[in-house]
Amino acid sequence: MIAKLKICGMKDPLNIRDAVALKPDYLGFIFYPASKRFIADLDPVVIRQIPLPVKTTGVFVNEELDVVKKAIADYQLKAVQLHGQESPDYCRALSNDAEVIKAFGIDAAFNFASLKPYEDAADYFLFDTQTAEHGGSGKTFSWQLLEQYKMDKPYFLSGGIGPESVASLKQLSDHRLYAIDVNSRFETVPGFKNIEELTKFKNHTMSYFVNEKGYYGDFGGAYIPEMLYPNVEELRENYLKIINDADFQKEFHALLKDYVGRPSPLYLAKRLSARYNANIFLKREDLNHTGAHKINNTIGQILLAERLGKKRIIAETGAGQHGVATATVCALRGLECVIYMGEIDIHRQAPNVARMKMLGATVVSAVSGSKTLKDATNEAMRDWINNPVDTHYIIGSVVGPHPYPDMVSIFQSVISEETKKQLLEQTGNDQPDYVLACVGGGSNAMGMFYHFIDDEKVKLVAVEAAGKGVSSGFSAATTYLGKEGVLHGSRSILMQTADGQVVEPHSVSAGLDYPGIGPQHAHLFKTTRAEYVSITDDESLQAGLLCTQLEGIIPAIESAHALAHLEKMTFTGGENVVVCLSGRGDKDMDTYMKYFGL
Amino acid sequence: MNRINQLFQEKKNNILSIYYTAGYPGLGDTIAIAEALENAGADILEIGFPYSDPVADGPVIQASSKQALDLGMDLNLLFEQLKELRKKVTIPVLLMGYVNPVLQYGVERFCKACAEVGIDGCIVPDLPMVEYEEFYKDTFLENGLSNIFLVTPQTSVDRIHKIDGLSNGFIYLLSSSATTGQNLQVSDQTETYFSRIAAMKLNNPTMIGFGISSKETFDKACRYANGGIIGTAFVKSIAEGDIVENVNAFMQTFRS
Ligand SMILES: Cc1ncc(COP(=O)(O)O)c(C=O)c1O
Numbered sequence: 001m002i003a004k005l006k007i008c009g010m011k012d013p014l015n016i017r018d019a020v021a022l023k024p025d026y027l028g029f030i031f032y033p034a035s036k037r038f039i040a041d042l043d044p045v046v047i048r049q050i051p052l053p054v055k056t057t058g059v060f061v062n063e064e065l066d067v068v069k070k071a072i073a074d075y076q077l078k079a080v081q082l083h084g085q086e087s088p089d090y091c092r093a094l095s096n097d098a099e100v101i102k103a104f105g106i107d108a109a110f111n112f113a114s115l116k117p118y119e120d121a122a123d124y125f126l127f128d129t130q131t132a133e134h135g136g137s138g139k140t141f142s143w144q145l146l147e148q149y150k151m152d153k154p155y156f157l158s159g160g161i162g163p164e165s166v167a168s169l170k171q172l173s174d175h176r177l178y179a180i181d182v183n184s185r186f187e188t189v190p191g192f193k194n195i196e197e198l199t200k201f202k203n204h205t206m207s208y209f210v211n212e213k214g215y216y217g218d219f220g221g222a223y224i225p226e227m228l229y230p231n232v233e234e235l236r237e238n239y240l241k242i243i244n245d246a247d248f249q250k251e252f253h254a255l256l257k258d259y260v261g262r263p264s265p266l267y268l269a270k271r272l273s274a275r276y277n278a279n280i281f282l283k284r285e286d287l288n289h290t291g292a293h294k295i296n297n298t299i300g301q302i303l304l305a306e307r308l309g310k311k312r313i314i315a316e317t318g319a320g321q322h323g324v325a326t327a328t329v330c331a332l333r334g335l336e337c338v339i340y341m342g343e344i345d346i347h348r349q350a351p352n353v354a355r356m357k358m359l360g361a362t363v364v365s366a367v368s369g370s371k372t373l374k375d376a377t378n379e380a381m382r383d384w385i386n387n388p389v390d391t392h393y394i395i396g397s398v399v400g401p402h403p404y405p406d407m408v409s410i411f412q413s414v415i416s417e418e419t420k421k422q423l424l425e426q427t428g429n430d431q432p433d434y435v436l437a438c439v440g441g442g443s444n445a446m447g448m449f450y451h452f453i454d455d456e457k458v459k460l461v462a463v464e465a466a467g468k469g470v471s472s473g474f475s476a477a478t479t480y481l482g483k484e485g486v487l488h489g490s491r492s493i494l495m496q497t498a499d500g501q502v503v504e505p506h507s508v509s510a511g512l513d514y515p516g517i518g519p520q521h522a523h524l525f526k527t528t529r530a531e532y533v534s535i536t537d538d539e540s541l542q543a544g545l546l547c548t549q550l551e552g553i554i555p556a557i558e559s560a561h562a563l564a565h566l567e568k569m570t571f572t573g574g575e576n577v578v579v580c581l582s583g584r585g586d587k588d589m590d591t592y593m594k595y596f597g598l
Numbered sequence: 599m600n601r602i603n604q605l606f607q608e609k610k611n612n613i614l615s616i617y618y619t620a621g622y623p624g625l626g627d628t629i630a631i632a633e634a635l636e637n638a639g640a641d642i643l644e645i646g647f648p649y650s651d652p653v654a655d656g657p658v659i660q661a662s663s664k665q666a667l668d669l670g671m672d673l674n675l676l677f678e679q680l681k682e683l684r685k686k687v688t689i690p691v692l693l694m695g696y697v698n699p700v701l702q703y704g705v706e707r708f709c710k711a712c713a714e715v716g717i718d719g720c721i722v723p724d725l726p727m728v729e730y731e732e733f734y735k736d737t738f739l740e741n742g743l744s745n746i747f748l749v750t751p752q753t754s755v756d757r758i759h760k761i762d763g764l765s766n767g768f769i770y771l772l773s774s775s776a777t778t779g780q781n782l783q784v785s786d787q788t789e790t791y792f793s794r795i796a797a798m799k800l801n802n803p804t805m806i807g808f809g810i811s812s813k814e815t816f817d818k819a820c821r822y823a824n825g826g827i828i829g830t831a832f833v834k835s836i837a838e839g840d841i842v843e844n845v846n847a848f849m850q851t852f853r854s
Contacts, residue, residue, distance in 0.1 A: 221726065229752075375651075381653040388752050389752075485701055498702065499703075500698040502651050
């Protein structure tokens, strides 16, 4: 559920200050003298100095137009909410001065056709519970009545919405629902809001998932040159339709089962559990065909590309895992495959280059820029620009322009979907206490988090690569070192100079060696829904060795980052902890051998 | 009215716009190149501010950006250099570059700095139309800046009309969907596309770019649009040697 937040009925200066700090989209002040929340003699300066993006909103009931206009000027109101019988002309008369929100009391007798004359007179409607006192009853109306609302105009939902409404609000899926208006149910006394409850509410009503514009909070979007627009738009228009199609689902799940070997086991690692004093479950993505989670995404995207009529597949790769997973599905389906890989990575990851070639792919060396993953991504994008019609670009992580981050996370979400079922079977409870995953671009983490994101009892931990240490100048700890910006088509957090040039990251694991993270991760980081931590090269290699010797599983160094964080957590015993073992360590034997002198 | 609108009002055809990268080949060459180009007959200048990850550019412009960055070019320095611009140059000047450096510099600060040094417009290929409309347009207009949008053969008619509505300078027609530095080949298909655009009777003038490298390809572009834009071929021509001599030699083929 996606909606903006309006907090209404403020009147105490200190309480206003605290509410502003929460950054609601709208903050409402009652200018109706008969209300318990009338602002009375509140100093206009208090309202005037509230900075955007918070839109200060005056609430009026059948007030003289001149009085409203004067109030807009005196208090510098950004919006007015008209709660009486104001006419369409009255609304129009204000439309140059402020945003106009026209409120209506809804009950079973309300005639939605009566809204028609207001359609081009007001910017938004507000639907409140019908009362004699013009709102403020603290009661909700039956939201089912909104099924009778047929117009396109976005609306505010108001009336008795309180902390306990979260669950039912999440059920509402109406693209016209623009904002949630809260008031009395968050008060200790009239006009005085409980900020703590509001904070919690805001974190819930703000969705953690993508909105219709392709954004996750402040992040996402499609920052692409016009040459890519038709490709990306074609994908955006079709991806959900295709993915939700029964035939697609059938084929996708059949391949995941029979070709990839899913479901991957959820394994209770007993000796690791004993060491950490918690139940450590490993989600065994390392047992997938091709050795990592990457194949979940490439299977999904190749089926989608076929349905879009594409004949040629391109992809970028860093460590070569995504390149191999892409070359594999291209061999499987008989499509032409071109993989871009940084010149430096081609030398670092020779066995994967050989696998891709054996699978029939052309491996193109990216010689621009720093000659690693980010440059391979640039080259793939350039290829796509030059081949706008017949080519599909299989991006390997939850990065890139919308809809890629959403699409890839949907394909990877099978990880948490299975985990929930398996936890229920094994423990009788599908809710773990923690889930951990490493983050390069963030696809295995997003797959691991997906079905737990809205369940705030489950703590999400994302592990980035600190490289030689976050302050060493050789690191890939994006949330720690990065700033908001645009890279590879989306607004997210990335490592960059003050001038906005992208900085080359470092990690011992090529799969985490990326200067950005997906936009949904940036959003989970900023809203603090997930915790972002980092692990050094040394810590990860030690954790890889430990897992090998305690459980007989050689993890990919990427996955070993997630394992390493267990060392830093404290458990009281009995917690259920799931770690995404995103891949196997075969590809990393060279690094392990050199490091441990094996 | 800014210099771009003025130009298109006075001149309807054979308009020649030249792109080059700021800080290339030498860090201090930015203004000297501008001056030489105006003297040699260029109508519009597009000065590129470099970015580490220029996805819309081919190898030549990528390399010029990298060299400029390595030499120390950034927006602060560029605006410092451009303080001299209007002492030497009278033709319209655009800045061209990617959105991230602008975001880090600050959009408002960037637009103000453009206005202060006499920049007339911007081309930011990876700034989406919706974002521009919602968040940037007012700031651009307040500072008298034209935002130039690109159109490719794959751009839909509806979208072209929308772009036309949002444009206030000219529209940049790409000869094909391509990164910079390819050769313009006017196939039947391209011809249909150019004619289709011409028949749309857009409010804004049009300039054709990407792949114009010779007098012949420039003349072709002028047949379908108000003029042509040259980037890669020019950047190549100034790689080594004396700036003024190189500029004059290059421009001679187009302005003789
Ligand atoms: C085994 C493994 N884990 C993790 C990653 C990192 O990617 P992401 O963050 O998209 O899961 C990679 C990337 O190559 C990988 O091979």
